Amino acid sequence: MTVDFGYGMTLVALVLAIYGAAAAAVGARAGRPALVESAQHAALGVFVLITACFALLTYAFLTFDFSVRYVATNTNLGTPFYYRITGVWGALEGSIILWSWMLGLYTLILILRHRDSARELYPWALATMLGILAFFLLVMTIAAPPFQRQVPVAADGRGLNPLLEDTGMITHPVALYLGFTGFTVPFAFAMAALITGRVGDTWLVLTRRWTIVAWYFLSLGLLIGGWWSYHVLGWGGYWAWDPVENAAFMPWLTATAFLHSVMIQERRRMLKLWNIVLVILTFGLTLFGTFLTRSGVIASVHAFTQGSIGALFLGFLALVMLTALGLVAWRWEALRSQGELDSVVSRESAFLLNNVLLIAAAFTVFFGTVFPLLSEAVRGVKVSVGAPFFNQVNVPLFLSLIFLMGVGPLIAWRRASLENLKRNFLWPVVLGVAAAAAAFVLGVRSALAVLTLATTVFVGTTIGVDFVRATRARLRVGEALIPAVGGLLRRHNRRYGGFVVHLGILLIALGVTGSHAWSVQTEATLRRGETAELAGYRFRFDDLTAVEESNHFKVVGAFTVSNGRVLDVLRPAKKFYPQEQSPIAYVDYRLGLKEDVYLVLGDFARDGTQATIKLQVNRLVSWIWIGGVVLTLGALLAILPERRTA
Amino acid sequence: MNRRTKFIAGGAVIVAVLAYMIYAGVTQSAVYFVTPAELRATAVPGKAYRLGGMVVPGSLKWEARALDLSFTLSDGTATVPVRHKGTPPDLFAEGRGAVVEGSWTADGYFKAGLIMAKHSEEYKAPHDGTQAGYQELIKTLRGDGR
Numbered sequence: 001m002t003v004d005f006g007y008g009m010t011l012v013a014l015v016l017a018i019y020g021a022a023a024a025a026v027g028a029r030a031g032r033p034a035l036v037e038s039a040q041h042a043a044l045g046v047f048v049l050i051t052a053c054f055a056l057l058t059y060a061f062l063t064f065d066f067s068v069r070y071v072a073t074n075t076n077l078g079t080p081f082y083y084r085i086t087g088v089w090g091a092l093e094g095s096i097i098l099w100s101w102m103l104g105l106y107t108l109i110l111i112l113r114h115r116d117s118a119r120e121l122y123p124w125a126l127a128t129m130l131g132i133l134a135f136f137l138l139v140m141t142i143a144a145p146p147f148q149r150q151v152p153v154a155a156d157g158r159g160l161n162p163l164l165e166d167t168g169m170i171t172h173p174v175a176l177y178l179g180f181t182g183f184t185v186p187f188a189f190a191m192a193a194l195i196t197g198r199v200g201d202t203w204l205v206l207t208r209r210w211t212i213v214a215w216y217f218l219s220l221g222l223l224i225g226g227w228w229s230y231h232v233l234g235w236g237g238y239w240a241w242d243p244v245e246n247a248a249f250m251p252w253l254t255a256t257a258f259l260h261s262v263m264i265q266e267r268r269r270m271l272k273l274w275n276i277v278l279v280i281l282t283f284g285l286t287l288f289g290t291f292l293t294r295s296g297v298i299a300s301v302h303a304f305t306q307g308s309i310g311a312l313f314l315g316f317l318a319l320v321m322l323t324a325l326g327l328v329a330w331r332w333e334a335l336r337s338q339g340e341l342d343s344v345v346s347r348e349s350a351f352l353l354n355n356v357l358l359i360a361a362a363f364t365v366f367f368g369t370v371f372p373l374l375s376e377a378v379r380g381v382k383v384s385v386g387a388p389f390f391n392q393v394n395v396p397l398f399l400s401l402i403f404l405m406g407v408g409p410l411i412a413w414r415r416a417s418l419e420n421l422k423r424n425f426l427w428p429v430v431l432g433v434a435a436a437a438a439a440f441v442l443g444v445r446s447a448l449a450v451l452t453l454a455t456t457v458f459v460g461t462t463i464g465v466d467f468v469r470a471t472r473a474r475l476r477v478g479e480a481l482i483p484a485v486g487g488l489l490r491r492h493n494r495r496y497g498g499f500v501v502h503l504g505i506l507l508i509a510l511g512v513t514g515s516h517a518w519s520v521q522t523e524a525t526l527r528r529g530e531t532a533e534l535a536g537y538r539f540r541f542d543d544l545t546a547v548e549e550s551n552h553f554k555v556v557g558a559f560t561v562s563n564g565r566v567l568d569v570l571r572p573a574k575k576f577y578p579q580e581q582s583p584i585a586y587v588d589y590r591l592g593l594k595e596d597v598y599l600v601l602g603d604f605a606r607d608g609t610q611a612t613i614k615l616q617v618n619r620l621v622s623w624i625w626i627g628g629v630v631l632t633l634g635a636l637l638a639i640l641p642e643r644r645t646a
Numbered sequence: 647m648n649r650r651t652k653f654i655a656g657g658a659v660i661v662a663v664l665a666y667m668i669y670a671g672v673t674q675s676a677v678y679f680v681t682p683a684e685l686r687a688t689a690v691p692g693k694a695y696r697l698g699g700m701v702v703p704g705s706l707k708w709e710a711r712a713l714d715l716s717f718t719l720s721d722g723t724a725t726v727p728v729r730h731k732g733t734p735p736d737l738f739a740e741g742r743g744a745v746v747e748g749s750w751t752a753d754g755y756f757k758a759g760l761i762m763a764k765h766s767e768e769y770k771a772p773h774d775g776t777q778a779g780y781q782e783l784i785k786t787l788r789g790d791g792r
């Protein structure tokens with residue numbers, strides 16, 4: 001029953017989406033608003049149907065309807081309530097529903113926001129959105145149908161992947177997918193601009209906030225993913241250059257480049273072609289990311305290994321890229337720049353360099369990710385490059401980018417005079433050098449750490465200098481301090497939102513550098529009452545107990561942590577799920593601004609007298625999460641509607 | 647030098663530096679995947695390899711107090727003794743596939759710095775012990791792109 005109903009709704013939604021895309025395109029071409037209106041109704045219908053599919057599947061999860069194969073493979077009678085809801089998008093089929101639902105939602109918002117304001121571009125953007133939505137619905141009907149019969153009906157399900165039983169799983173995929181799908185809107189408007197030949201600034205202005213919204217969600221998704229990795233996976237890291245992490249990071253890099261290059265086009269009428277290509281590239285990379293994750297070409301912690309869907313995604317990716325680049329070639333003449341670069345020392349070049357470095361980083365990540373595939377195809381041997389490769393190549397790129405973060409916003413447009421450079425950068429450079437010297441005197445010998453610190457202080461000071469100067473200007477005209485700062489943030493919210501994002505990035509950079517340079521770890525096997533030591537902390541093994549939970553059984557250790565005085569009792573555990581062949585580690589930690597104490601239970605004697613633990617003292621990691629919060633707040637500030645100066 | 651040449655020269659320098667960094671990165675951190683038979687045939691002591699095979703039942707020894715882990719990896723034709731300092735990962739067990747990263751030592755064993763744990767049901771043992779079964783296992787291990 002559920003299966004037939006759900007599958008039927010998916011089919012109808014697919015037909016409606018195809019009709020809507022065609023109607024919007026024909027309506028735009030023939031100038032018939034009635035057809036476009038009909039496409040709008042189709043889009044609404046598609047959204048309602050996908051919502052119904054989603055609700056139906058959730059209902060099947062909540063009621064343990066094991067006649068649905070997807071439910072039977074991803075839940076069982078012991079799965080707790082919350083995880084039965086998040087389990088809906090815990091695996092391939094459900095994640096495609098979530099994806100389509102978000103795409104449908106964005107399509108509706110696009111209709112509401114732009115129906116009256118962008119007459120020429122809007123119908124084509126709508127047609128593009130619905131076309132892409134139709135592809136995902138096609139995947140839902142033929143390659144990864146969530147509504148498939150389980151014969152015979154199972155008495156109990158297989159259960160959810162235990163690693164996904166975490167609150168991070170509620171937010172991580174949702175944020176990530178909102179980011180991924182969000183880039184479809186700027187792409188749709190870029191396509192509309194190319195098709196209509198209106199490649200001026202209209203599409204950019206229309207999609208500016210859309211891009212920041214998508215960027216905001218993608219950043220949030222990446223950060224929560226790192227948090228999940230650190231707190232659940234139990235290896236003490238937050239980023240492993242895993243192919244799937246890379247898949248989300250590449251569009252983030254190109255989107256970041258786009259957010260910056262847009263400003264050049266707005267201000268100087270340059271980089272039209274570049275901006276269109278960046279949008280196409282970003283959207284293409286979101287599809288490529290999905291292809292990597294869903295096809296099983298590259299195995300990784302997240303990969304849902306499913307064969308047939310890969311070809312479908314690769315085919316669609318090829319189709320999209322060929323169409324888009326074909327349109328670019330067609331509009332080549334119209335895309336030529338009107339402005340010219342005046343000087344190498346100018347804001348334009350700083351932004352251009354920022355773009356080149358971001359694209360270089362994206363290319364490096366891409367290259368490293370597909371390298372095993374390339375080497376196998378070309379030379380027949382499997383060669384991998386791991387984290388050392390990514391770190392080695394990307395660290396100089398990111399350091400340069402951070403440096404530019406200080407230069408770009410303050411250097412003059414067109415041509416910077418010596419006077420301008422001195423006025424803006426004298427203090428930041430002095431303080432940056434002073435910070436490096438201070439760090440060296442205090443005993444920091446890691447060149448990378450010193451360099452990062454100096455750059456961070458330099459950039460932080462440029463932001464401070466600018467902000468103080470702008471506030472002073474307002475105080476001078478008689479405003480009080482608080483309204484002056486508030487007004488500044490509110491009136492130039494894009495600029496200061498960007499600065500706050502930059503501050504967040506600085507904090508993240510400090511956290512990443514600190515954790516790489518100064519974290520320490522060790523392993524030890526302890527008998528009851530024995531202690532291990534690491535970095536001034538003592539860990540005493542007190543106790544080992546077995547606990548029965550609703551859907552698993554776990555062995556919990558108790559370890560007293562002290563550094564002169566008792567700080568805490570940490571309880572890392574090992575969980576045993578009946579459906580899994582191997583246990584799963586459950587980490588315990590004590591977080592701090594300076595350092596985290598992080599404890600993993602490795603092995604234990606069955607009689608509970610002996611336990612092997614992995615101990616880590618991870619330095620400055622908390623600043624990554626704090627920086628993440630700052631970054632997202634900055635992005636939110638930038639998203640606010642711009643208030644025109646009265 | 648006019649502006650255009652300056653920008654083109656700047657671009658060329660960036661591309662060249664990037665190409666060099668990628669080249670250097672690949673040569674320094676590329677790790678070859680080998681099977682026990684391939685390692686036996688070509689091993690150079692001290693060179694980094696990624697070795698994949700099945701953990702031979704009965705070969706696993708774990709000295710918890712000393713944190714010494716030793717086992718034998720097999721691909722059906724050859725076996726390689728492996729030693730590792732540290733706790734075996736959760737997914738690691740006898741009769742199942744494993745990928746280890748490390749180097750071949752002159753003392754005749756493979757010193758693993760890293761044992762890869764992957765969340766997947768694919769690391770199944772070749773149940774019948776046939777050569778075809780081993781080949782299937784190696785294929786899935788080789789697929790590990792990390």
